[in-house]
Amino acid sequence: MANIYLHPANIFFTSAAIGTGVVLNNSTAMAGVVFTPDEDASVVSVLWNLAIKIGNPGFFRVGFQGVDLTTGLPDGVWLGYGDFNASTLTGYGQFFNLPLSSPVNVYRGQVICQMIQVLSGTWDASNSVNVQTGANNSYPYSGFPYLVANTTGTAVKVTQNTLIYPIYAYRSATKTYGYPFRTGSVANISSTTTPDEAGLRFTLPARFGKKFRLLGIHANHRFLSGSTYGSGCTFNLNLYDNNSNLLAQAPYDSDQAIAPFVSFNREGIYRFYFDEPTLPELSFGVPYIIAIEATNAVNQEVYGMSALQASDFRALTDASMELVTRKDNGAWTANTLRITQWQLIVRDITTGGIISVDMLGGMTG
């Protein structure tokens, strides 16, 4: 779309929030993601989603290895690592921030593998850890980055399903990279529930421009009614200023969309636009709220992403974003560890003006 961009640019969408993982259940088990960093960084920790622990497995090692030029598999040489006792970690079912014993410098354009590998102790069917390394039936799927694993004694590229979005992440002292987010419903709403409205409070940085219009959202969303396909679910797409004054609104009905089969691929991917002939001019650097407000009693789920810490969302965006919910047009409740699984559809209308109010770079034009 001309003059329009989606933000965050790099978000992935699911059809059933189905994770795919590698079970570390033998003495040589390993999982990894081969990727290229998008910028140079001094990595102090890696993040893995450790979904399930069974029994009392031993130690595992996380870190980085190089990638063999011929096989495309990790080359066996640790560039940096940290060792952890799987049995003493608590809180399985989420991302863990796993510090390295010393920082690892990674470089844009370098081909490198972030790994988790069994190190010592008992690892078998009764003593294992399930690592979520990707999301099935999701997009963007990828041929690079790609997954590697060792579950049978031999390391291989994971090839059984091309529709995989690899999930990996790491942190420098100041920033997070990759995709350290769990996806799922962040609000189950209808007109009779609390909350009945859920959305995203966002501030696009002032240096992005001066003025823009928000055309709508590109959203992962679930309609839940019925035994087959969600139907009869209605809502308003609302845009507010930070004082909750309504700036734009468009009504929607799931009868005028496709709701995937509710017992399987339940989430859909929807472009919801505002329908006013003239949309309000918004300012970069100023907070707004865009929200879905249920307008009947039929259930729907707002989809979103959860992070370990709010700053992890910097892996996606320089914008400030947080989940907000409310009931009956009351006060908003914010959750800084969650955002909606939506892309803002932004039309930049800055042309001709000063892009940054504080003129950080000076008058070079």
Added chain:
Amino acid sequence: MQSAFYHPDSLIYSANVITTFSSLRLTDPTFCFGWMINPEEDATVLSVLAYTRSRSGTPGILRIGFQGCDPTTGLNDGIWQSYVDVNPMSVTGIPGFLTYTLNFPQYVYRGKTICIFVQPMSGSWTGANQMEFVYGLTNAYPSTHLPYLIGRNGTTGGQIVRLTTGFPALLYGYRSATKTYGYPFYPTQSSAFNMNTTPDEIGMRFTLPSAWGRTFTLLGITANHRFPTGGSATWNLNLYDSDSNLLAQNSFDADRVYVPVPGTNTEGTYQMMFDARTLPDLTYGQTYTVAIQSTNTVNQNALYLLAAQANDYTALTDATLEYVQRSDLGAWTKPSSLFMPNWQLNIYDTDGGRIRYSGMTGGMRG
């Protein structure tokens, strides 16, 4: 990626452009289909674009146009708002994205769901007298549920229904007098190329509008690309200025990517980054070329889009994005203005705090 954006940001990536088109053969007078769309902006529509894949025999008259969306069923409401009646025997250019000019303009509005509908009207429509339309690409992303497909075919029990299987990425389009909307592009692949073929290098020559900013760096590309024999192909990712001076280069080896199973899902989506510690500052409004240059004798194929006319790329971008190729570092050629590589530029805007538009046509409003 912070401060980074992909452009164009609404590309469709496929897993196999050879085998995964979703199409409907109108082999029965009751068969029909439609794209239920939610326009991104108001427009006065003059024509509809539909990929017309095949025709056989002497099918009757076909109607293509716009109908409303029933608010309860989500189906077409049966009322033609505008249309054109087409005699298939007079259609030329099959297969291809063809332009069907409406009898009178159709107004569409942002956020108001409307249906582009295709339906036989009269004459013979049978297995021997049919037209076939491609409406989407399966095993591709993004799939979508608004916009969505409706239709009546041999599996819908005689009813028009919302089509709820497959969820292809949708291929449709419409034009106003100045601009094209939708995704009226047919993805396909280049001839196999390697270091000994002509060409041995395929690229995107691009000019990002000066209105977008002042300077940027190109981190790399996200490319739909094919390695027909699996691994072992090698290539350089090259960035050139408009005089073909090399500005940045990184080398790649298909052994260090995941190549989907050749013959089935052969295309992958690959993020190829430059590795220079300091990337060159590029300028909006200037022309550059980013290219994949084969560096051994193993074949690879570039994926690209094919449009009915060059201006249709206004549906994707305000930038100029051209398919170019060359051999042995010779002169670049542009095989067709209708081609565009199926690549996204990974851009890091380095403009922060500076004057956005070199012409300052908007004045000092800050």
